[in-house]
Amino acid sequence: MLKASLSSKVDPRDAKLSMAHFYVAFTALLVGGLAGLLQVLVRSGKFQLPFGIGYYQVLTVHGVLLGLVLTTFFILGFHLAAVSKTSGTLTNKQRTVGWIGFWIALVGTVMAAVMVLLNQASVLFTFYAPLKAHALFYLGLTLVVVGSWFNSAVIIMKYAEWRRANPGQPSPLLTFMALINTLMWCVATIGVASTVLIQLLPWSLGIVDTVNVGISRTLFWYFGHPLVYFWLLPAYMAWYVVVPKVIGTKVFSDSLARMSFILFLLFSIPVGFHHQLLEPGIDPAWKFLQVILTFLVVIPSLMTAFSLFATFESFGRSKGATGLFGWLKKLPWGDARFTVPFIGMVAFIPGGAGGMVNASHQMNQVVHNTIWVTGHFHLTVATAVVLTYFGVTFWLVPHLTGRTLTKKMNKLALTQGILWAVGMTFMSGAMHAAGLLGAPRRSSFSEYGGAAQAAEWIPYQIAQAVGGSILFIAVLLMVYIFINLAFFAPKGEQEFPVGEATNQAEKAPMVFENWKLWLGITVLLILFAYTIPFIDLIQNAPPGAKGGRFW
Amino acid sequence: MHMHKFEKIWLIFGVTALLVFLTVLGVSAFYLGNQPPSCLATVDPEKVDTTAPFNEPGLKKVEGKDWDYELVFVAQAFAYTPGDVEVPLGAKVKVIATTKDVIHGFEVAGTNINMMVEPGYISELVTTFDKPGEYLVLCNEYCGSGHHMMTSKIKVVE
Ligand code: HEM
Ligand SMILES: [Cu+2]
Ligand SMILES: [Cu+2]
Numbered sequence: 001m002l003k004a005s006l007s008s009k010v011d012p013r014d015a016k017l018s019m020a021h022f023y024v025a026f027t028a029l030l031v032g033g034l035a036g037l038l039q040v041l042v043r044s045g046k047f048q049l050p051f052g053i054g055y056y057q058v059l060t061v062h063g064v065l066l067g068l069v070l071t072t073f074f075i076l077g078f079h080l081a082a083v084s085k086t087s088g089t090l091t092n093k094q095r096t097v098g099w100i101g102f103w104i105a106l107v108g109t110v111m112a113a114v115m116v117l118l119n120q121a122s123v124l125f126t127f128y129a130p131l132k133a134h135a136l137f138y139l140g141l142t143l144v145v146v147g148s149w150f151n152s153a154v155i156i157m158k159y160a161e162w163r164r165a166n167p168g169q170p171s172p173l174l175t176f177m178a179l180i181n182t183l184m185w186c187v188a189t190i191g192v193a194s195t196v197l198i199q200l201l202p203w204s205l206g207i208v209d210t211v212n213v214g215i216s217r218t219l220f221w222y223f224g225h226p227l228v229y230f231w232l233l234p235a236y237m238a239w240y241v242v243v244p245k246v247i248g249t250k251v252f253s254d255s256l257a258r259m260s261f262i263l264f265l266l267f268s269i270p271v272g273f274h275h276q277l278l279e280p281g282i283d284p285a286w287k288f289l290q291v292i293l294t295f296l297v298v299i300p301s302l303m304t305a306f307s308l309f310a311t312f313e314s315f316g317r318s319k320g321a322t323g324l325f326g327w328l329k330k331l332p333w334g335d336a337r338f339t340v341p342f343i344g345m346v347a348f349i350p351g352g353a354g355g356m357v358n359a360s361h362q363m364n365q366v367v368h369n370t371i372w373v374t375g376h377f378h379l380t381v382a383t384a385v386v387l388t389y390f391g392v393t394f395w396l397v398p399h400l401t402g403r404t405l406t407k408k409m410n411k412l413a414l415t416q417g418i419l420w421a422v423g424m425t426f427m428s429g430a431m432h433a434a435g436l437l438g439a440p441r442r443s444s445f446s447e448y449g450g451a452a453q454a455a456e457w458i459p460y461q462i463a464q465a466v467g468g469s470i471l472f473i474a475v476l477l478m479v480y481i482f483i484n485l486a487f488f489a490p491k492g493e494q495e496f497p498v499g500e501a502t503n504q505a506e507k508a509p510m511v512f513e514n515w516k517l518w519l520g521i522t523v524l525l526i527l528f529a530y531t532i533p534f535i536d537l538i539q540n541a542p543p544g545a546k547g548g549r550f551w
Numbered sequence: 552m553h554m555h556k557f558e559k560i561w562l563i564f565g566v567t568a569l570l571v572f573l574t575v576l577g578v579s580a581f582y583l584g585n586q587p588p589s590c591l592a593t594v595d596p597e598k599v600d601t602t603a604p605f606n607e608p609g610l611k612k613v614e615g616k617d618w619d620y621e622l623v624f625v626a627q628a629f630a631y632t633p634g635d636v637e638v639p640l641g642a643k644v645k646v647i648a649t650t651k652d653v654i655h656g657f658e659v660a661g662t663n664i665n666m667m668v669e670p671g672y673i674s675e676l677v678t679t680f681d682k683p684g685e686y687l688v689l690c691n692e693y694c695g696s697g698h699h700m701m702t703s704k705i706k707v708v709e
Contacts, residue, residue, distance in 0.1 A: 298565065
């Protein structure tokens with residue numbers, strides 16, 4: 001079996017396309033990580049940025065590069081490799097579409113980056129109107145999204161081709177999961193594309209004078225929440241399918257994995273109002289409805305947690321573990337491909353719990369826009385998700401470049417994961433604590449006119465600087481490992497681990513492949529949650545806002 | 552599709568806990584009236600200074616309403632008007648705010664007073680100041696280069 005999976009390597013031509021995405025992603029990690037370091041240093045109050053660089057310019061670099069560029073490029077590269085591996089090499093036409101998408105997205109990234117560096121777009125990665133960035137910044141972001149649509153088309157074409165060639169068969173699990181994430185992305189990006197193309201671009205070009213803020217924010221958050229699930233689902237792909245193979249066991253249940261992905265597709269989109277709970281202009285009953293829909297993702301999350309721990313436990317027991325937690329000892333802690341994503345899984349437990357606080361109709365008011373929120377998503381996206389991406393990188397990059405992960409690199413990779421965990425415990429912990437005391441997010445160092453309350457936050461900011469500095473060392477290590485695996489590691493064959501289902505005989509129900517049904521329900525839920533409040537926002541719209549450049 | 556017995560128990564337990572949790576949130580929202588600030592009124596952002604009540608920012612006693620005072624704030628980059636204000640201890644106050652330019656936050660540190668302020672919209676929230684002291688008002692939504700300097704002060708006095 002090992003032989004079979006080794007022999008079906010990702011074709012070198014597809015590998016090149018994937019790797020192109022990873023070069024961009026890890027460049028973003030390096031520069032974005034440096035920005036993160038500068039932020040924690042400035043916020044400690046002991047350091048000032050040189051050359052008149054503004055804090056918010058640095059923060060825009062950090063958010064755009066890590067929140068948008070690193071994630072999107074890594075995911076597209078991973079999707080392509082996973083689909084090529086499990087559904088077969090891309091056709092020349094598919095690969096060409098993929099390359100076109102890559103170049104469009106890269107040109108867009110460079111355009112947006114240049115505008116940020118010229119200080120023409122210090123609007124942070126959420127670019128809330130009516131802060132008005134340069135038109136080329138919006139155009140650049142549009143191109144990133146358009147490029148991602150080309151890559152989405154590749155995944156959809158390959159999936160359709162596989163289904164035609166294998167009638168009546170459920171698609172390979174990794175392909176199925178990549179397809180779900182792709183479909184969710186396509187439905188979600190309609191929102192951000194609409195506000196950018198219809199509202200922000202014409203306004204920044206001076207074609208219209210004002211912008212409707214309520215509508216722009218609603219379109220943005222229609223996209224913004226599924227965005228975080230777009231980051232998360234590739235990590236779930238690795239947790240469900242790759243990690244079991246790495247530790248030497250089977251996928252707990254193929255069908256349940258598919259079902260949980262479908263539930264994520266349904267409940268990730270009609271929920272953007274939980275980011276707008278404290279906003280005027282939206283009726284609280286509609287906010288509450290979306291809060292309920294938000295919480296329904298608890299169900300697939302519980303399924304995921306169960307299946308992961310069941311996998312670990314049954315593996316441990318098969319190795320003779322006894323007692324309630326004896327199986328923990330049997331896990332391959334020395335293998336970074338397992339341990340680093342595992343640290344991510346552990347971080348997701350407090351991360352998820354904090355998310356439930358944030359999404360609660362009333363508790364949100366305690367933490368909204370405090371640094372607690374930043375602490376929260378550094379556990380979810382910046383630990384659970386990125387450590388899993390790193391765990392994938394350790395085998396995927398050498399697999400694609402025809403090299404191997406050496407013992408020495410594996411050790412460095414473990415060190416990297418542990419440093420990340422330690423640094424993040426300090427930084428995120430201090431952010432959570434300071435947030436509960438009221439310290440705001442997205443704020444440069446300030447004594448707030450000598451207010452006694454603000455003085456209490458400063459020790460926590462120093463703790464964040466300590467944690468952030470450790471994190472930055474971990475970032476440097478990761479970039480070093482990536483460069484080694486891409487260019488210098490010894491030539492060889494590195495396995496692309498794809499787990500098989502425990503019960504091969506039990507075929508996944510074909511209803512899971514019925515996209516008319518699932519996309520239909522997705523659209524109905526969106527219409528249900530958004531139609532009336534959206535019409536309200538249009539009908540009761542105030543005069544538009546002129547906005548401008550305030551930095 | 553087969554589901555393990557333990558997984559069924561786990562999911563039944565989880566979903567029940569979720570339903571209880573959502574019921575608590577719902578009762579709190581619709582029965583006890585603990586809704587997040589969601590005012591539906593609008594204002595022309597260009598005419599804030601001449602539109603009541605924003606033409607007279609500050610604290611005003613009111614009669615015949617569910618609250619005793621109205622506290623009006625106007626936000627603009629990078630300041631609030633009034634820059635500081637005194638509120639009598641124990642007063643039930645409706646805070647009313649809007650902005651003349653971009654989006655701002657309105658947070659009173661150490662309390663649950665927290666809302667978004669958006670151009671064209673009026674934000675409202677009713678609260679009782681029942682602990683004396685000096686409270687820092689700050690902007691918690693990025694609004695430009697002076698964002699972290701944007702403050703006001705509420706003194707709750709006997
Ligand atoms: C060296 C590691 C890192 C450090 C030291 C760091 C530090 C920070 C700090 C201090 C902030 C908040 C600043 C503020 O609100 O004023 C921040 C924001 C943020 N970070 Fe990180 N971070 C790191 C890694 C990451 C990673 C890996 C990701 C994503 C994958 C990430 C995503 C974000 C995002 C999206 C924001 C929000 C930006 C905004 O509010 O506009 N960070 N980071
Ligand atoms: Cu969300
Ligand atoms: Cu501000």
